[in-house]
Amino acid sequence: MSYFREIEPGIHLMADRPLATEADGNAWVAEYDALLSANRPVAVIANVRNRPAPPAGKPMVLWTKARRAELARLVRLSVYVAEDPTEYAALEQALPARMKSSPYPMAVAADEAQAIAKARASLH
Numbered sequence: 001m002s003y004f005r006e007i008e009p010g011i012h013l014m015a016d017r018p019l020a021t022e023a024d025g026n027a028w029v030a031e032y033d034a035l036l037s038a039n040r041p042v043a044v045i046a047n048v049r050n051r052p053a054p055p056a057g058k059p060m061v062l063w064t065k066a067r068r069a070e071l072a073r074l075v076r077l078s079v080y081v082a083e084d085p086t087e088y089a090a091l092e093q094a095l096p097a098r099m100k101s102s103p104y105p106m107a108v109a110a111d112e113a114q115a116i117a118k119a120r121a122s123l124h
């Protein structure tokens with residue numbers, strides 16, 4: 001997998017690589033489908049610096065809408081790492097509104113270690 005790396009059983013870290021094109025978005029979707037095909041609970045960690053560009057985001061949004069029930073059943077938590085304190089605060093403030101439209105719980109972490117701890121807790 002090039003967009004996801006399992007760092008512990010059930011905890012997947014999104015790779016630090018660009019999601020710029022529609023092809024990137026489609027590749028991400030295919031890999032996420034593979035994660036879900038295992039039919040076991042997962043937690044996903046993503047760094048906010050790896051936000052998808054609009055062309056990549058389109059297939060990702062459509063896929064998320066189509067897989068809403070499956071995502072709600074299997075994704076225990078999606079953790080967004082925001083290392084910049086200002087970005088962290090803004091994301092933390094925006095999270096409640098974002099979660100209203102999300103099929104799974106979300107959290108924000110200041111670093112990868114904190115994100116892993118939150119992901120672990122969501123799986124137990």
